[in-house]
Each structure stands twice: as C-alpha cells, then as structure tokens.
Amino acid sequence: MSAYNIVSIAGSDPSGGAGIQADLKAFSAHGTFGMSVIAALTAQSTRGVTGVHPVPADFVVRQMDTLFSDATVHAVKVGMLGTAEITEAVAEAIGRHGLPNVVVDPVMVAKSGDRLLEASATKALRTALLPRADLITPNLPEAADLLEEDEATDLEGMRAQARRLLELGPRRVLLKGGHLEGGESVDVLVSRDGEHREFSAPRVDTRNTHGTGCTLSSSIAALLPQRPDAASAVADAKAYLTEALRRADEIDAGGGQGPVHHFHAWW
Numbered sequence: 001m002s003a004y005n006i007v008s009i010a011g012s013d014p015s016g017g018a019g020i021q022a023d024l025k026a027f028s029a030h031g032t033f034g035m036s037v038i039a040a041l042t043a044q045s046t047r048g049v050t051g052v053h054p055v056p057a058d059f060v061v062r063q064m065d066t067l068f069s070d071a072t073v074h075a076v077k078v079g080m081l082g083t084a085e086i087t088e089a090v091a092e093a094i095g096r097h098g099l100p101n102v103v104v105d106p107v108m109v110a111k112s113g114d115r116l117l118e119a120s121a122t123k124a125l126r127t128a129l130l131p132r133a134d135l136i137t138p139n140l141p142e143a144a145d146l147l148e149e150d151e152a153t154d155l156e157g158m159r160a161q162a163r164r165l166l167e168l169g170p171r172r173v174l175l176k177g178g179h180l181e182g183g184e185s186v187d188v189l190v191s192r193d194g195e196h197r198e199f200s201a202p203r204v205d206t207r208n209t210h211g212t213g214c215t216l217s218s219s220i221a222a223l224l225p226q227r228p229d230a231a232s233a234v235a236d237a238k239a240y241l242t243e244a245l246r247r248a249d250e251i252d253a254g255g256g257q258g259p260v261h262h263f264h265a266w267w
C-alpha cells in the first residue's frame, strides 16, 4: 500500500514528457500513488503545441468534487489550467476542500513558445490561485509576467523578484533559473517566514528539457509529505530532476525537444 495519494490538476501532453503524463510518472518515481484531474487537452509533440482544448470549468470541478469526496489527498500539484474561468474554479475548489501541500506551477507558455494560458488569465492566477498556494514554482518569464516587470537577468535580480512574488500571497516561492546561462542552474526559495535557500545543480548539456518544470513541481508535491520540511523536499526533487536531465538522451520520443528520463533509477 502506498501511504500517499498525490493529485495533479493540469493539462494533458500526448507526447508524455510534460503535463499530467509527466506528473504521474514523477509521482510514481517518488513512491506515491498518482491521481489526476484533467483541466485541458493539448495536441502536442516534442516539436510544439498545435492545439489547446480546455475542459468546461464545471466539469473540472466535477472531477475534483467526485475524487475528493472519496480519496484522502496528501498533496496537490497544479499545472496548466488554460483559461481564467478554470483557474478561478480550481482555486475555489482547492479552498473548499481544504487541500494540503498545494504546489502551483503557473504554466503560461511552453518551451516551444506556444501559449498554454490565455493572456487574460494572468490576473485570475495572481488573485485567485497564488494566495492559496503553499509553494509556487515560476520560471523567469512567468515571474516577470506575474510581477509585470522585466525578466531577471542574474541571481541578484532573481532574489529580489522571488521576494516580491511572496507579496502575491503564496507561502513560499521557488523561482527557477533554468532560463539563465552559466555552468550552474540555480533556483531561489524564499518563504513568508523569512527563509532563504538556493539550490544549484550543474547545467546539463541537452536539448531534451521538455517538461522540466512539470517534473520538478510534481516531484516536490510528492516529496512534501515525505520530508521534514519544504527545503529538503525541493533539494531532493532537484537532485532527481538533474539526474533525469542527465539521462534524458536515452529516451527517443520524437525529433524536437525530448522529455527527461523519469525512471532513471529503474531502467
């Protein structure tokens, strides 16, 4: 029996490297039982996104209400929601069900450059969902969009933006530095209690980075109930992701930006 049920509320990626599919793999790799509420379908491969088909908001809520009236959930990862209406509905249902360990990855634009959240939904993300999060995990473009500022260009800028993101209401912010250059990829964790930690890993030389953000946030969600504090969950999630990146070239899922290797410890 798995002691922990973890649920992903996110979009589907048929190519299996990002979204719900990546989340379920990461939950499983961390020894937890994965569940999922699908908020949107995408038509997507390693080369990009050719279509987005949001699920009606009331049916996203129906999935949540049906699941949470039966199963005990120990952590939640929220990923691609697609529209303002779905974002508001998911935020309301998370509050109503009192879900614990809510990790929000504010997915806005795919690595391929395709939009995954309608532009008008940023406000709903900012005002309805972020205040309900125990942790948010923006990348640099997402942080800039949420703050309506320019993107940070160095670590000092990231530290300042991470602190400003806390003012939007989440308990903790992990600002990811994957989009910067340099030998190390550094992420900055700050909390409302004044905690400040940085997590650094050697940058892996691979084009196969599809779904890194999804994999990191879902790994943190799976580890939060299993670790003494958030910083140790983040440290272990990042170590897992770095190894998944190192082994990414072993997977052949298409000719574009391929997925990371979620099961590097088993295969």
Ligand SMILES: Nc1ncnc2c1ncn2[C@@H]1O[C@H](COP(=O)(O)OP(=O)(O)O)[C@@H](O)[C@H]1O
Pocket (backbone or CB within 6 Å): 138, 139, 140, 176, 177, 178, 179, 185, 186, 187, 201, 202, 203, 204, 205, 206, 209, 211, 212, 213, 214, 216, 238, 241, 242, 245
């Ligand atoms: N080439 C890389 N080598 C090592 N770590 C990376 C690399 N690219 C991204 N990361 C790490 O992957 C995670 C997700 O990164 P990032 O690219 O910033 O977010 P997103 O996938 O949401 O765009 C972060 O922990 C980041 O530091």
Ligand SMILES: Cc1ncc(COP(=O)(O)O)c(N)n1
Pocket (backbone or CB within 6 Å): 010, 011, 012, 013, 018, 019, 020, 042, 044, 079, 080, 107, 109, 110, 111, 112, 116, 209, 210, 211, 212, 213, 214
């Ligand atoms: C359904 C879905 N959710 C999220 C992402 C972002 O993943 P990434 O930016 O790491 O490619 C994606 N491409 N598809």
